[in-house]
Amino acid sequence: MQLPDPSDIKFWGYLxxxxxxxxxxxxxxxxxxxxxxxxxxAYPDLISFAxxxxxxxxxxxxxxxxxxxxTIGIGTILHFTPNNIPMNFALSFLFGxxxxxxxxVKAPISKxxxxxxxxxxxxxxxxxLEIADHSMFIDFNREDENIKKFTQLADGILAWGGDKSIxxxxxxxxxxxxxxxxxxxxxxxxxxxxxKFLELSKVELGKTIEGFYNDTLVVDQNACSSPSALFxxxxxxxxxxxKTVFWNSFEKKYASNYSIGPVxxxxxxILITQIAELDSNSxxxxxxxxxxxxxxxxxxxxxxxxxxxxxxxxxxxxxxxLDEIKHLFTKKLQTVTVFGIExxxxxDFIVLNRLKGGDRIVNxxxxxxxxxxxxxxxxxxxxxxxxxxx
Amino acid sequence: MSFLEEITQLHKFHLDHSAEYKRIxxxxxxxxxxxxxxxxxxxxxxxxxxxxxELKSIPLDSIYKTMYSxxxxxxxxxxxxxxxxxxxxxxxxxxxGKKFLGDKRLPMLxxxxxSIEESRxxxxxxxxxxxxxxxxxxxxxxxxxxxxxxxxDQILRVLDEFPDSPIFLFGFTSVIWNTINNxxxxxxxxxFKQNMILIHGGGWKKLSDRNYTNDDFKKMVYEKISNKCKxxxxxxxxxxxxxxxxxxxxxxxxETEFSEILIxxxxxxxxxxxxxxxxxxxxxxxPESYPGHAILSEDIGIRYKNHCKCGNYKNSFNxxxxxxxxxxxxxxxxxx
Numbered sequence: 001m002q003l004p005d006p007s008d009i010k011f012w013g014y015l016x017x018x019x020x021x022x023x024x025x026x027x028x029x030x031x032x033x034x035x036x037x038x039x040x041x042a043y044p045d046l047i048s049f050a051x052x053x054x055x056x057x058x059x060x061x062x063x064x065x066x067x068x069x070x071t072i073g074i075g076t077i078l079h080f081t082p083n084n085i086p087m088n089f090a091l092s093f094l095f096g097x098x099x100x101x102x103x104x105v106k107a108p109i110s111k112x113x114x115x116x117x118x119x120x121x122x123x124x125x126x127x128x129l130e131i132a133d134h135s136m137f138i139d140f141n142r143e144d145e146n147i148k149k150f151t152q153l154a155d156g157i158l159a160w161g162g163d164k165s166i167x168x169x170x171x172x173x174x175x176x177x178x179x180x181x182x183x184x185x186x187x188x189x190x191x192x193x194x195x196k197f198l199e200l201s202k203v204e205l206g207k208t209i210e211g212f213y214n215d216t217l218v219v220d221q222n223a224c225s226s227p228s229a230l231f232x233x234x235x236x237x238x239x240x241x242x243k244t245v246f247w248n249s250f251e252k253k254y255a256s257n258y259s260i261g262p263v264x265x266x267x268x269x270i271l272i273t274q275i276a277e278l279d280s281n282s283x284x285x286x287x288x289x290x291x292x293x294x295x296x297x298x299x300x301x302x303x304x305x306x307x308x309x310x311x312x313x314x315x316x317x318x319x320x321x322l323d324e325i326k327h328l329f330t331k332k333l334q335t336v337t338v339f340g341i342e343x344x345x346x347x348d349f350i351v352l353n354r355l356k357g358g359d360r361i362v363n364x365x366x367x368x369x370x371x372x373x374x375x376x377x378x379x380x381x382x383x384x385x386x387x388x389x390x
Numbered sequence: 391m392s393f394l395e396e397i398t399q400l401h402k403f404h405l406d407h408s409a410e411y412k413r414i415x416x417x418x419x420x421x422x423x424x425x426x427x428x429x430x431x432x433x434x435x436x437x438x439x440x441x442x443x444e445l446k447s448i449p450l451d452s453i454y455k456t457m458y459s460x461x462x463x464x465x466x467x468x469x470x471x472x473x474x475x476x477x478x479x480x481x482x483x484x485x486x487g488k489k490f491l492g493d494k495r496l497p498m499l500x501x502x503x504x505s506i507e508e509s510r511x512x513x514x515x516x517x518x519x520x521x522x523x524x525x526x527x528x529x530x531x532x533x534x535x536x537x538x539x540x541x542x543d544q545i546l547r548v549l550d551e552f553p554d555s556p557i558f559l560f561g562f563t564s565v566i567w568n569t570i571n572n573x574x575x576x577x578x579x580x581x582f583k584q585n586m587i588l589i590h591g592g593g594w595k596k597l598s599d600r601n602y603t604n605d606d607f608k609k610m611v612y613e614k615i616s617n618k619c620k621x622x623x624x625x626x627x628x629x630x631x632x633x634x635x636x637x638x639x640x641x642x643x644x645e646t647e648f649s650e651i652l653i654x655x656x657x658x659x660x661x662x663x664x665x666x667x668x669x670x671x672x673x674x675x676x677p678e679s680y681p682g683h684a685i686l687s688e689d690i691g692i693r694y695k696n697h698c699k700c701g702n703y704k705n706s707f708n709x710x711x712x713x714x715x716x717x718x719x720x721x722x723x724x725x726x
Contacts, residue, residue, distance in 0.1 A: 261716040262656045262669060263688060266436040273414045274442070286418050289658035 001139045003146040006153050011134040013155070014102040015073035018384050019062040022131070023097060028055035030125055034118075043114035045087040052370040058098070061372050071386040073100030074179060075155030080142070080169050081105065082160050085223065086112035091370055092158050093135065095379035098372065102134035104150065109139050148173055156383055159183065181382050183224075183375055186334035187304045188367060189325070190215070190227035194234030194242035196340025205249060208339060211365020213254045215337055218368075221310050225335040225360070225367040228308035229315040231299065231325060233341070239318050247294065255292040260311050268293070268311035275307055275315060299324045305332055322349050333357030334375060339364045393650060396675050397683055398426050401433070404681035407447035411681040414439065429650055430661040434671050434684040440467035440629055448472045448679045459515055459628045466514075467629055475679040479632030482648050482676055483522050490587060490622055490636060491526045497552040498527030499545065501561030501569060503534045515592055515628050516562050522631060523560050523589065528552075538569055545578045556585040559615075563623070564593030567607065570614045579615045586616060591624040591634070598711050604641060625709060629682045633674040640699050642706040649674045651707050653693050654686065664695040667710055688713050 006012055016023075034040045034050035041047070051057075077096035081089035089107040096103040109116045119137040126133040140147070142165075151157060151172040156179040159169040166182045174180065190212070200208060216226050232239040260268070265288060272286050272293060279301045286293055292312040299317040302325075309315045319325060329350060336346050336358055343361040350358045359376035362369065372379050391399075405412045405423060415422045419433040426432055439445065442465070446453070452472040459467035471479070500520055524530055531548050535541040548557065566588075570576065579586075588611055597607070608621045625643050626634030635643035645651055650673040655662045662668050670691040673684050690710045698706040 259657070262659075262713050263715045265659065266438055266686075266688070269418055269436060270438060270442050273417050273439075276413075276417050287420075288418075289660070 003138065003140045003144045003150060005146060006149050009104070009136065011076075011102045011132070011136075012153070013075050014134045015075050015155075016100045017072050018067055018100040018380050019058070019065070019098055020100065023100075024055055024058045024062075026125065026129070026131065027053040027058060027094075027097075029129075030121060031055075033121055033125065040114075040117060043086075043117070046114040046118060049087050049090050049118070049370060053094070061098075065372070065378065065380045067380060067384075068386045070389070071384050073102075074383055074385055076102045076104065076153070077156040077158060077383065078150050078154040079103060079105040080157070080159045080161065080165070081107065083108050083111065085219075086114050087118070088160060089115065089137070090118055091374075092160060093137075094370075095158065095372070095374070096156070096383060097135065099380045099383035101156065101383055104136045104138065104154075106140050107137040109137065111139075142168065151175075154178055156181070179382065181377070186224040186332055186375065187228045187308055188225050188335035188337065189304070189328060189333065190230045190337040190339070190364070191322075191325075191341055191346070192230065192232055192242070192246075192338075193340030194232050194238040197242045197246065198238060205245070206253075208364050209246070209249045209253060211363070212250065214365050215367040216314075217254060217258050217312070221308070221312075223368060227335075227337050227367065228304045229302060229317065232316065232318045233320070233322070235320075236318070243316075251292065255312070258291050258312055264311050268313055271307070271310060271313055275313070278302065278307070300327070302328065304328060305330070322346075326353060326355065329353075329355035329357040331356045333359075335360040335362060335367050337362055337364055337367050393647075393673075393675070394426065394429055397429060397432055397650075397673055400675060400678065400683045401426075403678070404447050404683065408445055408681055410443055411435075411445050411447070414443070429673055429684075430652055432673065432684045434654075434686045435681065436686045437467070437627065437629055437688065440469065440680075440682070441465040444468055444470070445682075446470035446680045452679070457518055457628055457631065469629055469631070469682065470680050472679040475677060478676050478678070479522070480525055482632040483634065484525055486634065486636060486646060486648075487523070487526055487589075490589070490620075491558060492556075495526060495528040496556055496558040497548050498524060498530045498558045498560055499533050499548060500530055501534055501559070501566045502532050503536055503538065504532035505536065506532070516565070518628055518631060519562065519592060520560065526558060528555070534569060538565075540569060540573065540576060540578075542578050546581075549581055554584060556587070557582060559586060559588040559619070561588075561590050562592045563590045563607065564596040566590055567597055567602070567610065571610055573614060576614050579619075582616070586619040588615070588619050588621045589624060589636075590621070591626060604637070627672070627685070627687065629685055630672055630674045630677065633672075633676045638698060638700040638702055638706070640706075642694065642698050642700070642708055644698065644702045644706045645704045648676055651691075651693060651705060653691060653707070656690075656713065659686075664693045667692045669713060670707070670709070 031050045031053040034046060079089065079092045079096065081092050086108065089105050093103055093105045107115050107119055109119055151174055153175065157174065159166050159182040163185045166184050170180065219226055232243065269286065272295065275295050275297065279297045292314060294314050294316060296316055299319050302315065302317055338346060338361060346358065346361045402423065405415065415433050422433045448470065453470050454473045454476050455471040457469040457471065502516065502520065506517055506520070531544050533541055533544045604623055611619055611621050623637040624634050633646065633649040638644055652661050652671040652673065653666065653668040654660060654671055655668050667690055670687045670689045671684065672687060675683065677683050690713050691707050692710060693705060693707040697703050
């Protein structure tokens, strides 16, 4: 869809206080509507977004955000969102909305039904309540002839996507005082304590494996927060046993249903030969008809900047302590998904070692959870201004 | 030696002479150096590997020519030829082509602009085709002008210089289609009383995306050029230059003494029965300087069970299209 002329957008420049009562109420109404009606049930990502928008959760986020008095939004935010994740646009919107801004959001409405349903419900709700809606969802294109007018006028630009897309967006003319917040390519890892893993009951094991499945294959291992490699921590004997239990259970329940197309199988074969280049001792044997492939690489040889586990390929490694993977905590490392390890331990590890990477430590199964902080930055802080007085 | 024995020998040769090939094959196949019972057992390499790796079985100083695939979709294949492989490509093509083009060299009318000559060392698929087929030519005429439109003067020059010789027209399928489909009849060809043969290949993807078939193409040529013009499609890939396939009168391609076709299942890559569509694997005896003897293409085809009515009893097959890439979820690509 083509972008209108910015001068035709009535709400242009509108801003208000973050977490306003009206906005939280409206999100809550939207949440209730989505959680209640049958037609939304088929889309777990839409449901979990609706769940995230409940008043209770919003109040919680507000209280955690430590907002200074006399803080307001910055104006109109233009959102460039990914075309291949159905609900990412909604999260981006929420960043701008909760911080008290007006929003123009690229949304994959024609491609994903859940995106369309979200936008339709939003408009419907605003109309029913006769609320002046300060947001616009539109499936615009980067080549749109009006795009430069928007980037020049916008008070903030949120750019999600691959490094290439972001570089391209950043070359568009901008208002010098605007906020440019980008979400470039990142990778993520998992760390499992083998000892703790072996202590799991059957039910807990099922849940843990399901969590790993949700973090990986559900999104084709392709979200930035999907772990690209799995690290086992513990002694050799325990790790061996834990691996057997883990992968047997994973393969039985999930891998057998995972299939990829012929082109992706070829991509996978190429990926395997590239990963194996990292370590000459790697002896992965691959069969074209396998659903998933595990490749073991010593931790000191792993580099994830360019090679990620994808297409059912899982890179794994054994470590005795976190120090062995310190080199992976670069600026590109986003999420660390942990099992059997205290999240705060990883936080401390990052801070004590003064490492550049690692923005998010979550438990298994939560790598794709929505949150108001992203890539180490809080959306409210990023998209508001506080009026200083002395 | 049988085809199987020869290709087995070739496979072992490449394992011994290309460390990179050996490394890749060892990773992808458990038993890759055993006695093979049929060509289906020969480890195949997906064609895209030639885009990711520089695979060669000759020392650097033996490289005589390097060929590149057209890079429309990003990376390009790099194919290394020594003198011997280059010559056997030529010999093979000559052998296969003279069945259609005869023993005598012909004036060759190419659907390209002459500036393509200047990039001769840069062997993209279009140039490679011309350079391969020019062995059948007495003289080459480029019949497109700089706007990729038909240059009538060039065609008239052919008539002047070769009033009696049969004419050999050649070009990239999609280029020919694009240049003449929108024209009215090319009356200049009316003046040709001699036999004409048009050989074309490559660029099918662009046409099949628009749902044009080989028959549509023929009809178009009969209409615009002449209904007496013989039209022959060929199928081949830059990674196996020389051992190509010419369309028979029944519109099928046939295996030759240099090549073999297998069809593999789209899901498990096992060789499947005839008459079922799958990925086309091309086995060829020609590639000696690089390990391109067993290549899995990304084309979908079908191998026929029955003998072809054309009288050629070698296995016949046809191309159905290209295998599509599935949409992958992920965070990349925000704005396309």
